[in-house]
Amino acid sequence: MAFTVRLPQYDLEIEVPRGMTILDAALDEDLDWPFFCRGGTCGKCKSVLVSGEVDLKPYAGFALTEAERASGLILACRALPLSDCEVIHLEPGDDVLG
Numbered sequence: 001m002a003f004t005v006r007l008p009q010y011d012l013e014i015e016v017p018r019g020m021t022i023l024d025a026a027l028d029e030d031l032d033w034p035f036f037c038r039g040g041t042c043g044k045c046k047s048v049l050v051s052g053e054v055d056l057k058p059y060a061g062f063a064l065t066e067a068e069r070a071s072g073l074i075l076a077c078r079a080l081p082l083s084d085c086e087v088i089h090l091e092p093g094d095d096v097l098g
Helices: 022-028 066-070
Strands: 002-007 012-017 046-051 054-056 073-075 079-081 085-089
Touching (some): 002 022, 012 022, 022 079, 054 073, 066 073
Parallel strands (some): 002 085
Antiparallel strands (some): 046 073, 046 085, 054 079
């Protein structure tokens, strides 16, 4: 089973198989998604979960704070879709809590 993840920045929808992260699926599509560590410790793939539901694999609390998570942010490298979703990655300089 796969979920559809809409990526408005790319005007694209991708299929993310169960057990695959949003970042891995985006990279498989050759999308230029910001990332570095792929392990939930750098925060470079921080993204806005516009709609849908994801399960986050373990990550470092300094990479995504509780306040950021509560405001709808996720780490694409740790995000496993549980439903169809819409996700927007942050750009450098974006105000993450604004």
